[in-house]
Amino acid sequence: MTGDHRPASGTPVRRKEDARLLTGRGRYVSDLALPRMRHVAFVRSPLAHGRITGIDTDGALAVDGVTAVFTGEHPALASVALRALSALPGYVETDQPPLARDKVRFAGEAVAAVVADDRYLAEDGAEAVVVDYEPLTPTVCAWDAGITDPVHDEAPDNLLLSRTFTAGDVDDALAGAHVVVDRDLTTNRHGGNPIECRAGVARYEAADRRLTFWSGTQVPHLVRTQLAELLDLPEGNIRVIAPDVGGGFGVKAVLYPEDVALCLMAMATPGIPLKWVEDRVEHLLAATHARDHRYVLRAGFAADGELLAVRADVWCNVGAYSVYPWTAGIEPLMAGGLLTGPYKLAHYACTVRGVTTNTSPSGPYRGVARPATVFAMEALLDSGARALDMDPIALRRRNLILPADVPYRMPSRLVDDSGAYEACLDRAVAMFDLAGWRAEQGRRRKVGGRPLGIGVGIYNELTGLGRAASAGPRMPFRTGHDACTVRINPDGAVTVFSGVTSQGQGLETTMAQVVADALGVDYDAVDVRIGDTDSSLWGFGAFSSRQAVIGGGAAHLAGADVRAKALALAGALCEVDVSDLDLRAGQVHVRGQEKPVIALAEVAEVAYLRSDRLPEGFEPGLESTKFYDPIRGAFAAGVQIAALEFDPATGEIGILDWVCVEDAGRIVHPVIVAGQVAGSIAQGIGGAMYEHLVYDEDGNLSTGTLLDYLMPTAGEIPELRIGHVCTEGANPTHVRGVGEGGTLAPNAVVAGALLDALGVEVDDLPVTPARVWELVSP
Amino acid sequence: MKCPPFSYHRATDVADAVAALGAADGEGKILAGGQSLVPLLALRLARPAVLVDVNRVPGLDGLVVRDGVLHAGALVRHLHLAGQDHHPLAAEAARWIGHTAIRSRGTLAGSLAHADPSAELPAVLRACDGAVHVAGPGGTRRLGADELFVGALQSSLAETEMITGVELPVPDAWGFAEFARRHGDFAIVSVAAARFGDRLRVVVGGVAGVPHLVDPGDLATCDGGLSADRVAILAAAAADDVDPPSDLHGSAGYRRALTEQMTARALTQLAGHRTPEAA
Numbered sequence A: 001m002t003g004d005h006r007p008a009s010g011t012p013v014r015r016k017e018d019a020r021l022l023t024g025r026g027r028y029v030s031d032l033a034l035p036r037m038r039h040v041a042f043v044r045s046p047l048a049h050g051r052i053t054g055i056d057t058d059g060a061l062a063v064d065g066v067t068a069v070f071t072g073e074h075p076a077l078a079s080v081a082l083r084a085l086s087a088l089p090g091y092v093e094t095d096q097p098p099l100a101r102d103k104v105r106f107a108g109e110a111v112a113a114v115v116a117d118d119r120y121l122a123e124d125g126a127e128a129v130v131v132d133y134e135p136l137t138p139t140v141c142a143w144d145a146g147i148t149d150p151v152h153d154e155a156p157d158n159l160l161l162s163r164t165f166t167a168g169d170v171d172d173a174l175a176g177a178h179v180v181v182d183r184d185l186t187t188n189r190h191g192g193n194p195i196e197c198r199a200g201v202a203r204y205e206a207a208d209r210r211l212t213f214w215s216g217t218q219v220p221h222l223v224r225t226q227l228a229e230l231l232d233l234p235e236g237n238i239r240v241i242a243p244d245v246g247g248g249f250g251v252k253a254v255l256y257p258e259d260v261a262l263c264l265m266a267m268a269t270p271g272i273p274l275k276w277v278e279d280r281v282e283h284l285l286a287a288t289h290a291r292d293h294r295y296v297l298r299a300g301f302a303a304d305g306e307l308l309a310v311r312a313d314v315w316c317n318v319g320a321y322s323v324y325p326w327t328a329g330i331e332p333l334m335a336g337g338l339l340t341g342p343y344k345l346a347h348y349a350c351t352v353r354g355v356t357t358n359t360s361p362s363g364p365y366r367g368v369a370r371p372a373t374v375f376a377m378e379a380l381l382d383s384g385a386r387a388l389d390m391d392p393i394a395l396r397r398r399n400l401i402l403p404a405d406v407p408y409r410m411p412s413r414l415v416d417d418s419g420a421y422e423a424c425l426d427r428a429v430a431m432f433d434l435a436g437w438r439a440e441q442g443r444r445r446k447v448g449g450r451p452l453g454i455g456v457g458i459y460n461e462l463t464g465l466g467r468a469a470s471a472g473p474r475m476p477f478r479t480g481h482d483a484c485t486v487r488i489n490p491d492g493a494v495t496v497f498s499g500v501t502s503q504g505q506g507l508e509t510t511m512a513q514v515v516a517d518a519l520g521v522d523y524d525a526v527d528v529r530i531g532d533t534d535s536s537l538w539g540f541g542a543f544s545s546r547q548a549v550i551g552g553g554a555a556h557l558a559g560a561d562v563r564a565k566a567l568a569l570a571g572a573l574c575e576v577d578v579s580d581l582d583l584r585a586g587q588v589h590v591r592g593q594e595k596p597v598i599a600l601a602e603v604a605e606v607a608y609l610r611s612d613r614l615p616e617g618f619e620p621g622l623e624s625t626k627f628y629d630p631i632r633g634a635f636a637a638g639v640q641i642a643a644l645e646f647d648p649a650t651g652e653i654g655i656l657d658w659v660c661v662e663d664a665g666r667i668v669h670p671v672i673v674a675g676q677v678a679g680s681i682a683q684g685i686g687g688a689m690y691e692h693l694v695y696d697e698d699g700n701l702s703t704g705t706l707l708d709y710l711m712p713t714a715g716e717i718p719e720l721r722i723g724h725v726c727t728e729g730a731n732p733t734h735v736r737g738v739g740e741g742g743t744l745a746p747n748a749v750v751a752g753a754l755l756d757a758l759g760v761e762v763d764d765l766p767v768t769p770a771r772v773w774e775l776v777s778p
Numbered sequence B: 001m002k003c004p005p006f007s008y009h010r011a012t013d014v015a016d017a018v019a020a021l022g023a024a025d026g027e028g029k030i031l032a033g034g035q036s037l038v039p040l041l042a043l044r045l046a047r048p049a050v051l052v053d054v055n056r057v058p059g060l061d062g063l064v065v066r067d068g069v070l071h072a073g074a075l076v077r078h079l080h081l082a083g084q085d086h087h088p089l090a091a092e093a094a095r096w097i098g099h100t101a102i103r104s105r106g107t108l109a110g111s112l113a114h115a116d117p118s119a120e121l122p123a124v125l126r127a128c129d130g131a132v133h134v135a136g137p138g139g140t141r142r143l144g145a146d147e148l149f150v151g152a153l154q155s156s157l158a159e160t161e162m163i164t165g166v167e168l169p170v171p172d173a174w175g176f177a178e179f180a181r182r183h184g185d186f187a188i189v190s191v192a193a194a195r196f197g198d199r200l201r202v203v204v205g206g207v208a209g210v211p212h213l214v215d216p217g218d219l220a221t222c223d224g225g226l227s228a229d230r231v232a233i234l235a236a237a238a239a240d241d242v243d244p245p246s247d248l249h250g251s252a253g254y255r256r257a258l259t260e261q262m263t264a265r266a267l268t269q270l271a272g273h274r275t276p277e278a279a
């Protein structure tokens, strides 16, 4: 060993989790089997809106193997409701029962739960539960519906919240504009669809009133806090464990009524663990949906292309309940706050509304509202470019927030600290070979061949939000910080207890890299524990592309602090001034000297086992816990450009090339970052071209299985070419979040390419072959 | 998505399978590749009392050509059909079915009995004017393609009958074209075209309850060569002849347009000039 510390960050070290995940030895909730465990199946409403007039559970109880049936009126559940809180003026708070009481508000809402020896028998029981309903008139669309029966009595107009963002004087600016463009856009409802659907096992030990909840959640600490309140248990009596989780994408950042029902039922059947694993039909029906929005837009441009003003009216269909704990504000407020994206704008008026309907609740989904807002903003720019007869990329350049402008106060008053948009655009244009594709486009126009179009999407991703910008609308908590504990064990190896969670995105690896470098040990000497509220102090979990920034920051600070402690002890043991010491690859050196003076393992041994050698003034142990909060956030810039071809005869869409350049700040693990970018673009392409949850006018979901709800597969996703620009984030590891950015542009890119190829503006998504054909057929 | 209760019988031969179906009193179902039946069970849309598993019945997986007709056993898997070269139209069509995992399990008779109007093999059976051999309590019978398909997911087989073999006449020239949303999806529209001597048969999948045999008219005869003009006329005639439904994946108008496009591609292929766009 040379004693040189080779930094783990910035290199594609082998992922810690791969040995188990790639050999089929993952530990998922779905795999968990406990003694005496029973299985739960939910009875779900076939109606979108109706009063429950009676529930007969006798038939279910008569099924062999069924041991219990719960309804909303069961004493164990009857007094509990999930109520998403916000101090936002005018926000209407509503209750969501764990199992429906009195009324059902969407098709798929859980009405009763059957407990049985296995899931087959539980489903047999569920079929035998007879529920009588008195139908009410459902509301399905959030913007063009007369209301007969409001979804919630508290909101007779179905409006749960509304907020207006204003800056400058829009009327005045529009009056002075050289051109004004209007667009009326709708985006398609779709959802996260992780490979592993929702899953939970709840076990209650009555003797010491302890509840353990194994859950495929992205937010175990938040779940613990919420369960303590809802179940009336001391928070310390609840342990939430999120072991390996098969994807999340935001869908699992929600505490669901089914989760709460499962825990309440477990408390009613002490000593018997209850398991519920959601199947795909339930997931499509009742896990949170997203992106069902309408944007009515007007923008004014000066003759030179300067964007002068934007007026926007936005409706977000928030579904039947205000999603817990994020509230119905999650999509509308993000939409209004980020609509203007990476563009400078002085005059802005935007009213957003969260409208409740008889559809599955909307919740956080990778990119939250911004795939829709980027589509909206880029549509305005594409229309503006046509009206001005300007090159669409040149028009974008004319309006980008530049390095000289940052920190830039957006018209919604968010502060953008990125300014890397132009750098990303330059790099993307170069990688993409814009000139080459324009020539090919011209060639096809002349000699024939499928029309080719180039689409562009530029976006900012609000990542790693600190307390001043934290996610969510004035909720009773601020999600700005995470904690991390770094412990050097008696043998000198390192165990990290981090508050981050992982749903496949390799956080064990990323945290180990950060700690290895902060501390001065080998990557292989670091083991990371996540997802258990009994072992890590605190973390808000995975959402808002926050964990590399915030969890990584905490890991770095804790690692650096333990390093200082270890060096202090080493200095005292070796009688060397600490300021002369350095820790590299687990060996303590005097700076500039090849040969180590003491191994970290020996320092650790003294710290734990050899108090006889412990110098004056030193406590036993080598550990540190630190919190980190970036206070603001780290805006991340991104650009996607693609060339698509369209067959006017069939509407067939072919993706010929797709380039993405993002600013991830300093990259911790290049392959993980590329994976995040590629995966999120794939989900974005899914939303742009395939995925659509369609309700009929009675509120029945028409796309109830993966036969009709189409997700892109490897066959549909093109080779993605990914590039990077690096402007370091102002946080301990200099990173910027990358989890969501990829999803933001594909809507805009596909729609823009269609416009460029065939001259048709598409106002509603997804862009399918049938839609393309309709748009171009006379 | 768990199956309702059923009992299970593993048939040892055709007679045993037919007897088991008879004993189930109309409540029995054959389990072949399971690629259509198992999802229906999981969704509880099918509730047979007895599943009669025919996968171990010997002698049903052969392929042989006699007198210009491919004779295939009921259990010939899609993958097998896709890999043989006696009947290139059937091979080409089978390649369009789902993905490898599905093709390696799904069977020819299962696909025909399931009678999905968007499925490839029913369209091929009809385009080739083929037939199935059926065994039942009263003995065996032969059912022509035109009689087999009754409606969407409905065949004229009795609950107690089993397809044992399939006859697929080998056409002199053929073409196949399909348009689907994603690689491996059921077709929105597919077209199988076959020429036997001077007789042309064009069948469109995905536009009606059964694979639609385009009204002969102009299409009836073909002198071997098909000019581009004639292809265009015939494709337009096919589009006129169909009356498709609208659904989530496309309107009636769109399906009609696809019928024209896919017919043109299939006939172009049949005429021997493969267009670059024909897959």
Ligand SMILES: Cc1cc2nc3c(=O)[nH]c(=O)nc-3n(C[C@H](O)[C@H](O)[C@H](O)COP(=O)(O)OP(=O)(O)OC[C@H]3O[C@@H](n4cnc5c(N)ncnc54)[C@H](O)[C@@H]3O)c2cc1C
Pocket: B029, B030, B031, B032, B033, B034, B035, B036, B037, B038, B039, B054, B074, B096, B097, B098, B099, B102, B105, B106, B107, B108, B109, B110, B111, B113, B114, B118, B119, B120, B121, B157, B161, B162, B163, B164, B184, B185, B186, B187
């Ligand atoms: C994801 C997916 C994608 C697919 N994509 C396509 C596609 O693109 N195109 C396509 O055509 N198909 C597709 N399929 C269906 C597949 O082709 C099935 O294999 C086929 O439809 C049924 O054949 P099977 O052997 O699996 O029959 P099974 O599922 O076992 O049975 C289907 C039905 O046929 C009956 N049956 C089976 N064998 C006999 C017999 N010998 N006699 C009488 N009745 C019988 C059964 O009782 C049952 O009612 C897809 C399936 C899946 C899961």
